[in-house]
Structure formats: C-alpha cells, structure tokens
Amino acid sequence: MQLKLESNTYIPPVHGLRLLQIAIVFLFIIFCARFWYLQVHRGEDFARLAFENRMxxxxxxxxxxxxxxxxxxxxAENHIAxxxxxxxxxxxxxxxSLAQIGEWTNLSLETIRERYNDNKVHAQIFDPIFLVQNLPFEVIVPIQAELNEWPGVQIIPLPIRNYPQKHNFAHIMGYVAEAKPEELKKDPNLALADIVGRQGIEYVLESRLRGRKGLKRMEVDVLGRILKNSPIQEAKAGNNIVLNLDAKLQEGVSKAMGDHSGSVVVLNPDTxxxxxxxxxxxYDNNLFVTGFSQKEWDAVRNHPRFPLQNRTIQSIFPPGSVxxxxMVGxxxxxxxxxxETVFCNGTYTLGDRVFRCWRKGGHGQVDMEKSIVSSCDVYYFVMGESMGIDKMEQFARASGFGSKTGIDLPHENKGLVPSRxxxxxxxxxxxxxxxxxxASIGQGYILVTPIQLAVFIGALINDGKLLQPQLLASEKPYINGFLPFRDEYKEMIKEYMVKTVNSGYGATARILHRDDMTIGGKTGTAQVVKIKMVGDRRKKNEEMDFYERDHAWxxxxxEKDGERVVVVTMLEHGGGGASAAGPVTRDIYKLLFPIEKE
Amino acid sequence: MKFLNLPEKRVFLDMNWTLVLAVLILFFVGLVNLYSASSMRLESGITHAPFYSRQLMWGLLGLMIMSTCAILSYKMVERFAVVVYVFTIFLLLLVPIMGKSVYGAQRWLDLGFFSLQPSEIAKFAVLLMGARFLAGDGEALGWFGLFKILLIGFIPFVFIVQQPDLGTGLTVMFLVGGMALFHGIKWKVLRTCLIIIPLCLPLAWFALHDYQKERILTFLDPTRDPRGAGYHIIQSQIAIGSGEITGKGFQAGTQSQLRFLPEKHTDFAIAVFGEEWGFVGSIGIIILFCFFLFAIYSTVSEAKDRFGSTLCAGIFFYFFWQIVVNIGMVVGLMPVVGIPLPFISYGGTSMAVNCGLIGLVLSVSMYRYVFKS
Structure with missing residues (x-):
C-alpha cells in the first residue's frame, strides 16, 4: 500500500516525554510516601480508631x-419502668423521631425537643439520650411493636425508686432524682439519666446504695446493629441497708400526733x-421521683406548715422547762x-423588769426536787442568775447542746447556746x-433541736454517754462525749423526773404515770411571744393566733424489764407541755410497752 | 485507505502487549477487591452483593470495546475528529433540554433503548480534536495556539460543569492542558501562565457551588463536620491506616465489612484494598499503576506520527489525572471529587470509556511500523 507519510522520522517532543516520565515518578513518590505515612507511621493510631469504630x-x-x-x-425498693x-x-x-416519640407518649414536641437539647450536651458519641422516663409497661408495649421502623430509638428498662411507706418515712428516706449536670461533671461514674440520692438516707448513703455499673462490649456495624455482645464487667447491685427504725411504730407515732405539727424521737439510750x-x-416522697404535678407541688410548697422541713433535726426551738x-445538773x-429553797410568789423582779412564774400564785418554798416536779420558774430565775451565763454556756455545751449530734442525715441544725x-x-x-x-428556764436565746434533747435525756440514764443517734442498724454505738454530771447527780435528776410523773399533787407530767413501768419525764412550754394578759389572767393558748401559741415539749x-427508751415529743405551737404533748407521749408509751390487760 | 485495517500477523505482534497485560492485572485485582467490598458481614455470616459479577460482565464488554478500538485505524479516526467533536457539542446542548436528572444532576440522555452520558463521549471528542489540532505542526504553542487548544476543552467544559459535573469537566481541561504541555508551549507563554494561573485561582472559588466549597473546606479540615462531609475522609483514612503494614487480610477489613467506609465499591474501592492488604498491597497497586502508565508512555514515545503520539499522551494524562485524583482523595491529599479509579472502581460507563481509550492506544501501537513497509 502507498501511504503519504507525515514523516518516517517523527520524533516525539523530548520535553513532552520527559514530562510523562516525571509524572510517573511523581505519582510513585507521592503515594508511596502517603501510604507509608498512613499505614506505617500512623498505622497503630488508625488501627485503634478502626477498633473503636466497631466496638x-x-x-x-x-x-x-x-x-x-x-x-x-x-x-425503699426498685420498680421497673x-x-x-x-x-x-x-x-x-x-x-x-422526636415527633414520633411525642406522639407515642402524648407529650408536646417542644417538651421532647427541650429534653433532647438539654441532654445531648452531656451525651457522648453513641450514648442513648433519654427523652421520656418512667413509662409503665402498658404504654411501652405498642411502642415496642413499631420500634423497628425507627432506627436509633430505644426503649430502655430503668429501675425506678419506690417508697412504700410514703409520708411515714419521707424525711428519713429523702428521695432520688436524675443526676444534675453539675453532678455528672463531678462524678465520672455517673451517666445521663442516672439517679442519685438527693435527700435523707438516699443522699447520705449514696455510695453504698448505688452499686457499680456493668460494662458490655458490643461489635456493631455502621447502622449500630449488634453483631457480638460480650460482657466485660457484671453490674453489681448496691448494698441493702437495714435501719433501726420500726415502720409500725413510726406509723403509730404519726397517728398519735394527730393533726399537730412537730416532731417525735424514740431513741434507745443504750445504743x-x-x-x-x-x-x-x-409529704409523699415518691412524688419527687415520679414528678410532681403543678398542683401537688404548689400544695407542698405553699403549705403553711412547711412539710419539707425535717423538724427533728432541722428546726430549732426554745427548750422551755425541759x-x-x-440546769439542775x-x-x-x-x-x-x-x-436549799427559794421562795416563789409568782414573780421575780430584776431592776425594773418583772419575770413571771408560769403559776400565777407562785409555788411558795421551792427546793430542787419541787422545782422540777412542779416546774417552778422563780427557783431557776434566782439560781440561774447567781450562776451566770458563762457557767450555763459551759455546761450546756458539754451536755451536747449547740453542736450537731452527728445523725446520718443532711442539714442538721446545731442549735444555739448563747454567750456574752x-x-x-x-x-x-x-x-x-x-x-x-x-436562759435559766430555756427561753430567750437558747435554741435546741428535738434530737439534741433526746440525746441529752439518753445520757442522763445511760451513765452520761452522749451517743450519736443511729439510723443504720449496722452502726456501732458512737460516743460524742460525756455529760459533765457526776453519777449521783444524774441519779438525782432521774429521780426527780420519775417524781414529776408519779407524785401526787402538782406533778406536771402525771399524765404519763403507769403502774407497770417506770417513766421519768419533764414538761416544757416554750413561749413564742411574751406572756399576754387578758385582764388579770394569762391569755390561754386557744385564744392566741396559731403562730403565737406556745411550743409543747x-x-x-x-424503763420496763430492762428495756429502756427515750421519748421526746415536741409539738410546734401545740400549747402547754403537759396538756398537749402529754397525751401524745402517753400514747407513744402505750405503743412501745402495750398495757397488759388483766 | 481502509477504514478497518485487519492487521497482518506481524502487525498484531507489534501491539503493546505490556499495556494489555497491565490492564488485565489491574482489572483482576479490582475484581478480587470488589468481591471483598461487596461482601457484607451480618449476624448470620457473610453475604455478597452482586457487584463483582456485574463488574466481570462490564469487563467482558470493555474487552470487546477495546478490541474494536484497537483494530480501528486511528488515522481514519483522525479524519472524523471534527465531526465527532461537533456532534458531541450538539449532544451536550441537548442534555439540559431533554436530559434526565439523577441525584440532582442532569447528565444523562435517554435514547429509549439505552441511556447515554454525553460527557463521557466528550472525553473522546476532546482527545481526538486536541490531538488533531496539535498534529498540525511541531512548533511550540504561542499565545494564539494555546488559546485555541484550550478552547477545544473549554467549550465542552462549560456544558459539563453546568450539569453539574465538575469532576469530568476538570478531567477534560486537564487532558487538554496535558496535551498542550506535551506538545510544547513557548517558554515566554508558559512562564506567564505559571504566574497568572495561581493568581486566578481565588476567582475560581466564587464560581463554585456551595457544596463544592464545602467539600474543599472539609478537605482542609475534616473535623469541621465529622458526621457529614468529613465522614468520608475520616473513615477512608482510618480504613487505609488501620491496614498497617500487612493488612487485615482478604474480606477481613472491619471498616469496609461493617460498612463504616462509604462508597466502597466505587470511589473508595482502593481504601478497601489498602485496609485488607496493608502497606505492602498499597505499594503493589501503586507500582502496578506506574507500570500501566509506563506502558502507555512507551506507545507515546514509539508512535511514528504526531497525531498518534499526542493522542496517547492525552490518554496518558487522562488516566494519570484519574489515578491521582481518586487515590489522592482516598488518602486525604485531595478534596472529595467523584472520580472513579480506572479498572478498580465498579462502574460500567467508566469501564467502557477506559477500555475504548486503551483500544486507541493499542491501535496507535499496532500501526507504528505500518508506514515503514
């Protein structure tokens, strides 16, 4: 064939060929270097990342x-929700998905979205973000059926705390609540939606109650489907706790108190x-777990007598005659x-101030025993003034007042022992x-908690040991200190207290008298406002506004058959110690030591 | 002059068999890799998606296209370059008028019995037209010459980018530029270009779509969107890097088997390979690609006329560009541009185009001695 050739001597452009050669070398060097960097130099890092990807x-x-x-x-128990x-x-x-969850649970999209936005801040990658909690089984069943169509949405069974005793133990148990952001930050063991104790025993014993979470490792694909599931660490349940309290007694005491607001402590003086x-x-502490309705919350918060206040350890009152x-000690x-006697004519005058005995006509000649049994004030006005506040402060502090008893509950008040x-x-x-x-008759600045008084009375009959009050059965007795009174004096005080209950005429705690056991007691009527007079008689409590009425102590x-108890009753604005606190205390002794029928 | 030169035996032996060998090896490596990439580990075990078997079918089809192109006389093809080029422009014009949309981009012409991507044909058209233009004389290009050759690429480029398909558009421009560089540009002109082009790049930024800007920004810092656009980049580097030196073994790559790796059949196929065969395998495949490019190079250098040589150089740049952009993207050296890796990535269209282009190179290699006789 005959072809017109361009040339037989065509030579490709040299620079062009060089360019192609350089291109090949360039490609080789660049990618070899890059693969070396990725797979050799940083290979281990990426291997770890790949592992984390699927685990x-x-x-x-x-x-x-x-x-x-x-x-x-x-x-306190756990239900499943x-x-x-x-x-x-x-x-x-x-x-x-958020909208669908709202539809399932009848919650508004805004509520769900708000929960989502609040919680996602603290969620790590692949952490489930809780949107709704505490749903009962009946609600969950239909949702479960549709769950396949909503990847990423999970139903997670969560234990929910329940307090079967409700009001009876609310202040002691406290309650649990979802951990707050601050708590999550502080405690690495806490995760989103975990519950922590907020008050009471739940709060104090958090570390013992909580237990330790388990850990599962799962191999998943990119859609989060689980291919392999291996537990690394089993979950360990929290410790069970046994309290010294008696639920039946607790309920009985509550009934005995009737409508009074106030506090009762029953203590074993030996332990x-x-x-x-x-x-x-x-209040019902379950509401703190499941959530208050607005009405329920208003009812608790605006209650005129502050149900959230734990009066036994948080409220301080003048002790009155107790x-x-x-003082006797x-x-x-x-x-x-x-x-030694003091003559009581019903008043005591200091300068231009007149101090009145509770008994208008006075008690006549009063010695120490009579001062307790009939609770004469003038005796203590005279004696107290002669002793002075410094001694009084010293002995009061040594008797455990003005400092915490160390009970296992938060927010204990230490009361007040005044000084110059x-x-x-x-x-x-x-x-x-x-x-x-x-101050000599427990008025003025002196303020005590009911638990302090209970510990003090316990020390009078247990050889002077100021014991830490124990809620937990497992705790050994712990001695905070000793009463600064000699044994024979303590015996005398005990005897006076028994006489206050048992002697005939003038005994202020006569209402407690029982033939089958020994009871010692001391009443107290702590004034909230100065004594008011109606004409020439004292205004009666029933005639006063509730918040001006006396506190009854x-x-x-x-003691019966070697078993000993201390019972301290405090009725806030309850009126007279004997008339209001007396019957309540009597009923409590009936619960503790039932009267045998002949 | 015959349209088809059914070659004599001697001519047949002259064909660039090295290139055929390189293509076949690449194809089979790709097929094996695809087999692994299409396996899915489920709870019940491993199942396979049918990608590898379809790729085998595409390969056979490609082989036919390659043979056809190889026995075409490329001198004849040169004559039709202008017709092909004008026809292609016409098709590209049709796309926005009657093309169909897939994934928000309008790239396909539905011809009833089959769909056609005019932008793929444009690669041929531009290669042929460019080579034909440059075959005129051996003079280094001056300003006007450079303008004309770039215009050949720029017209289809504008249409293709409109579709939008920036990846293919850039491919076209790159191979035109490559051919011009291969042919030779006057030093004065080249020097000026080297200064001006970098200065113009910031202007190009404003011409980009938002999603394209996003890709570039994400490439520069994948962590700015680790669950979105940055996900591809991060996961593919994790896949490759975690292969370490010897790899995790065939079908044992967790990144691909558990589908953390996106687009593992197509654009990110090499990441599957890197994960399962490690540094050793990666270097192997790079060497294989260099071998492949070198085989094309040998035809460029041995071609006995300017058209054939320039055409092959264009094809060289075409493959070079795809390899660099694809692997560059997978290893995190380049932004994410949807360009498949020749013979490794799954896909019928690219397989057909690639085989056709290899066929042209083979045609040039076969006829290099014809004119001697």
Missing amino acids: RYEKTFAARGEIYDRNGMLL FGIALVREDTPDIDA GAIRAFVTQPS WKLM MLLENGIDPK DWKLRRFKERWQKGDTVN MGTWG
Missing part, C-alpha cells in the same frame, strides 16, 4: 440497694439506735444544796442579767 461500650444498670426497717419491712432514648448517631431523621423519728406534717434538767455540780461574745457579735449589745434569767425516758 461500642454500653453500661448496664446496677440495682440500687433496698432499704428495710428493723423488722424487715421494705422502706421504661424510658425512651435516642442514639443520635443511629437516627437518620432526628426531627421525625443510740433511733426507733422512731417522726416529723409532721410530711431545760431545767440541764449544773447547780448540783456547782455545789448547790438540793435542800455571741450576743456582742450578733446584736452588738452587751449581755444583760435579764438574758441570763430568761415532753422529754421522757421509760
């Missing part, structure tokens, strides 16, 4: 420890074990002869003799 760790819940009373009655959660990384359409610990009014027990230790320094600091005023006179101990 997911999931925590398994540990059951929170249960709480029982001394007889094995359940006080269900929560709906969403894993962002597995959810193709988050908005639609410090608390057998009953009642505060009224109370204080005289401490102090007088004896300071060499006052119990036979204290008044100067607090009011920028010098201590007056009149202040001492007032009854500090007692009882």
